[in-house]
Amino acid sequence: xxxxxxxxxxxxxxxxxxxxxxxxxxxxxxxxxxxxxxxxxxxxxxxxxxxxxxxxxxxxxxxxxxxxxxxxxxxxxxxxxxxxxxxxxxxxxxxxxxxxxxxxxxxxxxxxxxxxxxxxxxxxxxxxxxxxxxxxxxxxxxxxxxxxxxxxxxxxxxxxxxxxxxxxxxxxxxxxxxxxxxxxxxxxxxxxxxxxxxxxxxxxxxxxxxxxxxxxxxxxxxxxxxxxxxxxxxxxxxxxxxxxxxxxxxxxxxxxxx
Amino acid sequence: xxxxxxxxxxxxxxxxxxxxxxxxxxxxxxxxxxxxxxxxxxxxxxxxxxxxxxxxxxxxxxxxxxxxxxxxxxxxxxxxxxxxxxxxxxxxxxxxxxxxxxxxxxxxxxxxxxxxxxxxxxxxxxxxxxxxxxxxxxxxxxxxxxxxxxxxxxxxxxxxxxxxxxxxxxxxxxxxxxxxxxxxxxxxxxxxxxxxxxxxxxxxxxxxxxxxxxxxxxxxxxxxxxxxxxxxxxxxxxxxxxxxxxxxxxxxxxxxxxxxxxxxxxxxxxxxxxxxx
Numbered sequence: 001x002x003x004x005x006x007x008x009x010x011x012x013x014x015x016x017x018x019x020x021x022x023x024x025x026x027x028x029x030x031x032x033x034x035x036x037x038x039x040x041x042x043x044x045x046x047x048x049x050x051x052x053x054x055x056x057x058x059x060x061x062x063x064x065x066x067x068x069x070x071x072x073x074x075x076x077x078x079x080x081x082x083x084x085x086x087x088x089x090x091x092x093x094x095x096x097x098x099x100x101x102x103x104x105x106x107x108x109x110x111x112x113x114x115x116x117x118x119x120x121x122x123x124x125x126x127x128x129x130x131x132x133x134x135x136x137x138x139x140x141x142x143x144x145x146x147x148x149x150x151x152x153x154x155x156x157x158x159x160x161x162x163x164x165x166x167x168x169x170x171x172x173x174x175x176x177x178x179x180x181x182x183x184x185x186x187x188x189x190x191x192x193x194x195x196x197x198x199x200x201x202x203x204x205x206x207x208x209x210x211x212x213x214x215x216x217x218x219x220x221x222x223x224x225x226x227x228x229x230x231x232x233x234x235x236x237x238x239x240x241x242x243x244x245x246x247x248x249x250x251x252x253x254x255x256x257x258x
Numbered sequence: 259x260x261x262x263x264x265x266x267x268x269x270x271x272x273x274x275x276x277x278x279x280x281x282x283x284x285x286x287x288x289x290x291x292x293x294x295x296x297x298x299x300x301x302x303x304x305x306x307x308x309x310x311x312x313x314x315x316x317x318x319x320x321x322x323x324x325x326x327x328x329x330x331x332x333x334x335x336x337x338x339x340x341x342x343x344x345x346x347x348x349x350x351x352x353x354x355x356x357x358x359x360x361x362x363x364x365x366x367x368x369x370x371x372x373x374x375x376x377x378x379x380x381x382x383x384x385x386x387x388x389x390x391x392x393x394x395x396x397x398x399x400x401x402x403x404x405x406x407x408x409x410x411x412x413x414x415x416x417x418x419x420x421x422x423x424x425x426x427x428x429x430x431x432x433x434x435x436x437x438x439x440x441x442x443x444x445x446x447x448x449x450x451x452x453x454x455x456x457x458x459x460x461x462x463x464x465x466x467x468x469x470x471x472x473x474x475x476x477x478x479x480x481x482x483x484x485x486x487x488x489x490x491x492x493x494x495x496x497x498x499x500x501x502x503x504x505x506x507x508x509x510x511x512x513x514x515x516x517x518x519x520x521x522x523x524x525x526x527x528x529x530x531x532x533x534x535x
Contacts, residue, residue, distance in 0.1 A: 055435075058435075058439050059439070060435055060438055060439060077441065078438060078439040078440070078441050082439070084435070084436065084439060086432040086435075086436075087432075088430070088432065090430045090432040090433050090436070092433075092451075092454065093531050093532075094454050094457075094529070094531045094532070103450075104436070104440055106450070107436075107437060107440055107442045107446055107450055107451075108440045108441070108442050110446065136531065138531070
């Protein structure tokens with residue numbers, strides 16, 4: 001029997017943007033693969049094309065060279081089995097929390113039934129927002145809003161979850177808390193996750209593998225397995241192995257920058 | 259103690275009393291209504307006194323009591339006819355402006371080509387002094403409501419187009435990406451995301467445009483009409499009946515204010531989330 005294809009495969013992907021002041025090469029020769037239900041963090045300085053990578057997988061942006069395969073098929077348009085969590089929660093301010101979570105279905109099909117609402121409530125329970133269904137987004141804290149954003153991305157039960165610096169707009173403490181929450185959610189419902197971040201600690205705590213990127217044009221500098229066993233907890237953050245690995249990543253990133 | 263001293267003393271002793279009285283007013287809404295109402299009343303009193311004491315001729319500045327008597331110059335039924343004539347043109351012009359502005363704004367948002375074609379034209383229309391073009395429109399379209407409605411539209415629709423377009427463009431790009439990633443039909447990008455996002459912008463334009471509509475209707479009546487408050491003001495001034503003209507002006511102000519509040523109330527009732535906290 002043939003082996004199941006990887007969830008995401010980048011093949012010689014390149015992306016050039018044309019602007020009024022000439023063309024900008026955002027990505028060059030990006031090659032890597034993500035296995036199903038693997039948690040991969042993409043770590044790099046701002047402006048290294050991390051978000052562009054994500055948009056290529058989501059089918060929102062056609063690469064100028066090379067291709068991205070998702071489950072063995074080249075991406076030519078957006079797929080149903082991919083959920084996206086953005087940097088900002090970007091909820092609809094006029095809709096209740098529950099209506100925000102069912103929004104993808106309402107938007108795609110034009111209607112929502114009780115079954116969808118039930119699964120939305122289940123998602124909200126999973127992200128720790130039980131009892132907040134009827135609240136409005138403005139009544140929630142930044143962390144809670146992003147939980148709604150995650151529930152919205154999980155609603156269609158996607159196989160792949162793309163997260164574009166989802167916690168970077170949060171304060172430091174909430175950010176750490178949300179990291180552990182994401183670990184819990186991911187263990188409860190395994191997904192292939194591509195997690196874009198510029199926080200070394202976040203990448204190490206959450207991911208199975210860390211891709212370190214360099215900027216302009218962006219490409220993958222190295223691909224490292226995180227040598228920390230699961231399940232991970234608050235104790236993990238103060239362990240020696242985490243400390244050493246973070247240090248290794250830090251010197252990689254800063255040496256390139258210097 | 260001289261009488262002046264005692265007056266000053268009673269005044270300074272009255273100040274804490276006034277302050278205490280103000281403090282006793284219910285906080286919030288009532289206070290917000292009562293204070294400006296009292297201020298307005300005070301201005302009327304000062305105005306009345308000034309007009310009487312200084313014998314200001316009524317063609318320069320009639321006293322409020324003279325203006326009030328201006329309301330009696332024609333029977334109530336005639337007032338209703340005038341008000342209805344102006345209100346009808348203002349509301350028709352307003353409705354048509356909205357009906358024209360929304361599709362144009364959507365077109366400008368969605369197509370850069372259309373935007374390049376239309377935008378300069380819109381600016382040209384906006385820069386044309388409507389008062390100057392009004393007589394031409396009246397000649398072209400005749401003496402019925404039609405030319406007056408067109409003039410009203412010309413004044414009222416531009417802020418609607420600009421503000422609605424700004425609102426449609428102000429949608430977070432992530433939500434547009436979410437819409438695309440769901441491969442949703444394009445009309446839902448507007449009905450479920452962009453238009454609701456533009457609601458605060460649309461309502462600020464609706465508030466401006468409703469008062470502009472009244473101005474448009476009045477301008478049109480100045481040029482050619484045989485009914486309407488604008489017509490009545492012009493007619494009264496031509497006969498030097500200034501208190502009557504001021505009475506007409508007062509009615510126009512109440513009309514504008516009332517319509518503005520109606521729009522504000524609509525937003526409050528149907529789109530409470532769109533109001534700033």
